[in-house]
Amino acid sequence: MLANYGYSDGSGDYFITIDTQRCNACGACVMACPSQVLVTVDEDPNDPENDGPVVVAHGDRVRKLRYECDPCKSTANTTMPICVVVCKTFAISHSW
Amino acid sequence: MITAGIDCGAKNTKTVVMRDGLIIGLGVVLTGFDQSVAVRQSLEMALLNAGVSRKHLSCIAGTGSGAKAVSEADVMVNEIKAMAEAGNYFFPSGRTIADLGAEEARTARIGEKVTIVDFAINDKCAAGTGSFIEAMGRALETPLEKMGELALLSDNSIPMNAQCTIFAESEVVGLIHAKTPREDISKAIHDSLASRIASMIRRVGMHPDMVMMGGVAYNRGLVSAVQRELGIETILIPEKPEYGAATGAAVVAANKGQ
Amino acid sequence: MSVDKQPEFWRWDETNWVNRDIEWINSEYITLGIDIGSVSSQAVIMCDGEIYAYGNMRTGSNSPNSARNALEFALEGATMKESDIHYCIGTGYGRVNVPMADRSVTEIACHARGANFIYGPSVRTVLDVGGQDIKAIRCDEKGKVTNFLMNDKCAAGTGRGMEVLSDLLSVSIGEVGDRSFDIEVEPSPVSSACVVYAKSEATALLRQGLNTNEVLAAYCLAMAQRIWSLLERVGVEPEFAITGGMAKNRGVIDRLCKKVGLEPMKTRWDTQLAGAIGAALFGYSLCRKGKSKRR
Numbered sequence: 001m002l003a004n005y006g007y008s009d010g011s012g013d014y015f016i017t018i019d020t021q022r023c024n025a026c027g028a029c030v031m032a033c034p035s036q037v038l039v040t041v042d043e044d045p046n047d048p049e050n051d052g053p054v055v056v057a058h059g060d061r062v063r064k065l066r067y068e069c070d071p072c073k074s075t076a077n078t079t080m081p082i083c084v085v086v087c088k089t090f091a092i093s094h095s096w
Numbered sequence: 097m098i099t100a101g102i103d104c105g106a107k108n109t110k111t112v113v114m115r116d117g118l119i120i121g122l123g124v125v126l127t128g129f130d131q132s133v134a135v136r137q138s139l140e141m142a143l144l145n146a147g148v149s150r151k152h153l154s155c156i157a158g159t160g161s162g163a164k165a166v167s168e169a170d171v172m173v174n175e176i177k178a179m180a181e182a183g184n185y186f187f188p189s190g191r192t193i194a195d196l197g198a199e200e201a202r203t204a205r206i207g208e209k210v211t212i213v214d215f216a217i218n219d220k221c222a223a224g225t226g227s228f229i230e231a232m233g234r235a236l237e238t239p240l241e242k243m244g245e246l247a248l249l250s251d252n253s254i255p256m257n258a259q260c261t262i263f264a265e266s267e268v269v270g271l272i273h274a275k276t277p278r279e280d281i282s283k284a285i286h287d288s289l290a291s292r293i294a295s296m297i298r299r300v301g302m303h304p305d306m307v308m309m310g311g312v313a314y315n316r317g318l319v320s321a322v323q324r325e326l327g328i329e330t331i332l333i334p335e336k337p338e339y340g341a342a343t344g345a346a347v348v349a350a351n352k353g354q
Numbered sequence: 355m356s357v358d359k360q361p362e363f364w365r366w367d368e369t370n371w372v373n374r375d376i377e378w379i380n381s382e383y384i385t386l387g388i389d390i391g392s393v394s395s396q397a398v399i400m401c402d403g404e405i406y407a408y409g410n411m412r413t414g415s416n417s418p419n420s421a422r423n424a425l426e427f428a429l430e431g432a433t434m435k436e437s438d439i440h441y442c443i444g445t446g447y448g449r450v451n452v453p454m455a456d457r458s459v460t461e462i463a464c465h466a467r468g469a470n471f472i473y474g475p476s477v478r479t480v481l482d483v484g485g486q487d488i489k490a491i492r493c494d495e496k497g498k499v500t501n502f503l504m505n506d507k508c509a510a511g512t513g514r515g516m517e518v519l520s521d522l523l524s525v526s527i528g529e530v531g532d533r534s535f536d537i538e539v540e541p542s543p544v545s546s547a548c549v550v551y552a553k554s555e556a557t558a559l560l561r562q563g564l565n566t567n568e569v570l571a572a573y574c575l576a577m578a579q580r581i582w583s584l585l586e587r588v589g590v591e592p593e594f595a596i597t598g599g600m601a602k603n604r605g606v607i608d609r610l611c612k613k614v615g616l617e618p619m620k621t622r623w624d625t626q627l628a629g630a631i632g633a634a635l636f637g638y639s640l641c642r643k644g645k646s647k648r649r
Contacts, residue, residue, distance in 0.1 A: 001499050007507035008584060009260065010220030010548035015503060015587070046462045046499055048636055049643070063259050063507045067295045095587075106554075129561045199551065221508070222550030231550065261550045262509035262518060263486065 001047060005057035006065045006095070014066040015095040016057055016083075020044060022091035025053035029083035029092060035068040037061045038083060055091075069094070097353055098148055099155045101345025102135055102169065103178070104162030106199035107226075108311065109134040111142035112339050113153075114346040121146025122339060131165030139168065157349035159341050161200060161219065173348045175341060176215045180206045182344030183307040186334040191303035194293065195340055196312035198226045201293060205300040214300040222261045224292040226312040231261050232285040235268040236278060244317030247286040250279040256288040264288070282317065290321035297326065307332045309340030368411040369624065372432045376406050383641045386439045387633025388424060388455065389464065390417045390448030393485035393513065393599060396630035397424035399432075399439065403638045407432050410626055417448030425454070441641050443633040447486070447506075459636050461629050462491060462502045468632030469595055470497025472623040478591040481581070482628070483600030485513040488581060490588045497632070501588045510547040511580035513599050516606070518549050519573050522556060523566050527603070534570040534605035541568050543575035552576060570605065578609035590614055597625040 006015035016037070030038045037057055044054045061068045072081035073096075084092050098120075103110045105127060113121035123141030127134045135158075143150060158166025159178040166172075173181075175195070179202060183193035195202045201224050204215035218224040222231070233240045254276065258264040264285075271281050297306070306328065312318060313333045323331055334340060378384060381401035389396045391413060398408045409427030414420045421444070425436060436454070444452030445464040452458070469480040475495040482489040487506035493499050509515045520527050541564065544555045552573060559569050581600075594616040600606055601618075611618060623631075 002501040002588075004501070004503035004587065006503075007259075007505045008587075009223070009508035010510065010546060010551070011218050011224070012220075013583075013587065045460045046502065048459050048463060049498075049639065060257075063257070064291075067291055070295045070298060073299070129558065199554075220546065220548060220551075222548050227550055260508045261548075262514055263507075 001044075003046060003056065004095075005062050007063060012066075013095045014069070016065065016069075017093045017095065018055055018057070019091045020047065020054050022089040023055050024089055025055055026088070027055070028086040028088070029055060032082045032086045034071045034082070035061065037065070037068050066096075097154050097350060098152045099157070099346050099349035099353055100139060100142065100153050101157050101159065101173075101178070101342040101347070101349055102139060102166045103339075103342035103345060104131055104135055104158065104160040104165050105197050105341075106161055107197070108338065109138040109160070109162070110339050110342040111138040112342040112346045113142045113146040113148065114343070114350060115146075117350070119343065119346075121148070122336065124338065127162060131162040132167060135166050135168065155349040155353040157345035157352070159345040171349060171352050173345045175200070175202055176204050176212055176217075177348065178341040178344035179309065180204055180210050180212055180344065181347040182309060182334075182340040184210045185343055185347050186309075187305065187307050187332045189305045190307035190332055192297060192301065192306045194297055194306070194308045194310075196226060196293065196308065196310040198230070198311065201225045201296060203296045203300045205303065216296045216299045218296065223259055223264070224289070224296070226310070228261050228264070228289050229285060229312070229315065229318070231265060232268055235265045236272070236281060236285075238278070238282065241314075243282055244286070244315035246279050246282040247317030248320065250277070250283040252280045252283065253287065254280055254284045256284045283321075286315075286317045286321040287325070290318060290325045293322055294325040297322075302326060304328065305332065309334055309337040311338040313337035368427070370407070370409040370427045370430055372407040373405060376401050376404060378406055378434055378438070383638050384434070384438055384440045385634045385637030385641065386425065386442040386454070387464070387630040387635070387637060388421050388442065388444050388452050389461070389629035389633060390420055390444065390446040390452060391484055391629070392447055394626055395420040395424045395446070395448075396627050397421070397428040398627055398630035398634045399428055399434065400631070400634040400638060403635060405631065406434070408627055408630070410624060413448070417451035418453045420448065421452040421454065441637040443637045445629050445633040456637075459633060462489060462499055462504060464629045464632030464636065465489060465597065466491050466493040466499045466632065467497040467635050468628035468630070469493070469597065471631050471635060472621045472625065472628060473593070473595045473619045476593045477595050477619060479585075479588075479594045480628075481585055481594070481596045482598040483512065483581060483596070484598040488512060488584055490585045492588050492591060503584060503588055505584055508547075509549045510552075511577050511584070515549040515552075515577065516600070516603065518553060519556060519570075522553055523569060525566060525570065530570055530574070531604035531606075533567045534574045535608075536567050537571050540575070541572040543579055544572050545576075547576065547580045574603075574605035575609050577606045578613060581606070581610055582613045585614070590616065592616055593619050595619040597628045599626070601625055
């Protein structure tokens with residue numbers, strides 16, 4: 001499942017996409033994220049019949065994603081946000 | 097040499113008349129429906145204020161979201177250039193500039209000789225602009241100019257969940273019904289906007305010499321919330337911040353006229 | 355919005371229904387799904403995966419009461435009592451505040467599952483435009499979500515956005531669709547997605563001499579574009595279904611479908627029930643798989 005967490009407003013689209021088939025819930029992104037946007041849960045809230053842990057975006061942070069992700073976006077020399085960099089299974093992408 | 101800069105904004109149209117690098121006249125009118133009428137009136141007001149007549153002007157520059165309506169203009173200046181020039185005019189040491197208007201927020205980082213290094217604009221989502229506070233003021237039944245003062249009375253931090261202006265209005269009404277003190281609500285509103293503005297400032301790069309202009313800079317509650325959010329002690333603000341872009345345009349006009 | 359004027363965001367009737375042909379006493383699992391939305395709340399009772407009864411009503415000021423009321427409404431005239439229910443799942447934005455729920459499931463998962471039930475297994479894309487959010491979901495033939503997004507942060511394109519405009523123009527929500535087509539030429543859409551800016555733009559259009567219907571059309575078109583931009587992110591695959599309150603506003607939906615290039619699916623069920631049906635079905639399958647215990 002491609003889970004798009006985030007929002008779109010007049011200023012743009014701000015989504016973190018997690019491919020739950022690729023995510024192995026290793027938690028590297030959870031540790032790396034400076035804004036605690038990502039969390040590991042035992043059961044996918046959007047797929048209750050599927051067993052096994054998965055990484056999801058934190059409900060409260062999602063609504064402010066543009067600002068929460070700012071530390072990884074505003075530095076000119078970062079090409080990719082840290083959560084994307086540390087993911088060994090290429091399960092995470094950002095829409096902006 | 098006498099020049100004029102006209103900034104046709106979403107809410108107000110401002111004109112600055114400048115003689116040899118000094119501001120000698122100001123004019124401001126509500127933009128209203130017909131922008132070209134507002135431009136004419138604002139220019140006439142500033143000329144009257146300066147005690148000069150139209151024929152003394154060697155160059156007129158237009159800027160702002162309604163710049164197209166400035167048919168009098170000899171030169172058009174984009175908003176980022178205007179704010180950069182204005183920042184440099186008021187505070188030559190300023191390197192990070194924020195121009196906060198009713199329906200637009202802009203930030204820029206400038207280098208030597210007013211070169212623009214980076215900039216960010218939000219004119220697409222009301223939640224990041226002055227209209228956010230105006231709308232919340234309506235929900236709180238508090239006039240816009242009192243909102244900032246009200247926020248300064250509170251030391252409490254209550255979170256605002258809604259990011260959208262429309263949803264935040266309902267949230268404010270909910271807080272009023274829950275008997276939350278009005279000063280706490282007002283502070284939450286200002287903190288919420290400040291976090292969005294601070295993010296735009298960080299986006300372009302934060303420099304200790306930070307200049308803020310635009311009508312929103314009159315709001316001391318917001319200025320203090322932005323300072324808190326960025327962790328800085330002072331923000332440089334011109335005496336009449338709403339004339340920022342118009343001043344920048346007048347400076348550009350003077351440079352062109354030489 | 356003035357206090358004395360009631361907003362008309364719910365022009366639908368509160369409905370309930372009981373299927374008396376079902377001998378519920380013989381069923382193995384009786385599951386309840388409760389969907390607490392921002393505007394409406396539904397309770398659906400299913401006996402071994404078949405709808406036995408439902409209640410659909412307006413959400414009150416607190417979620418626990420809305421859940422109780424919806425359930426009572428569903429059971430009105432039924433021989434079943436609340437204590438006969440084996441398992442209950444809550445969903446919707448108020449899902450954590452459903453007192454009788456054994457667990458909660460997100461509205462994304464429930465919507466996909468519910469759409470699979472009411473439209474049949476051929477449905478692949480479900481768009482739900484509610485009072486405060488927009489959900490775009492892609493699912494497989496089993497109603498399992500394969501791709502989704504939800505936008506509940508921005509009012510643009512939501513029922514709330516429509517309500518702000520209909521209030522501004524003093525047109526009741528129910529008339530918006532027809533009136534927006536009662537025009538000679540389709541105007542260009544209002545330029546901003548933001549409801550706050552669209553509101554000032556609509557005022558400016560009226561001053562420029564556009565009539566109310568034309569302004570409505572310009573706004574509906576902008577809303578359709580807005581919804582389309584979200585839908586595009588997950589991609590549209592036929593068959594395509596639209597649920598939620600906005601499905602009843604042809605001003606937006608007809609314009610949206612023109613962009614999508616697909617006709618939305620039809621169903622005999624009330625589409626507002628999708629979330630609650632999905633919740634009740636999850637309860638059924640979780641019980642059957644032994645992942646959850648019946649009471």
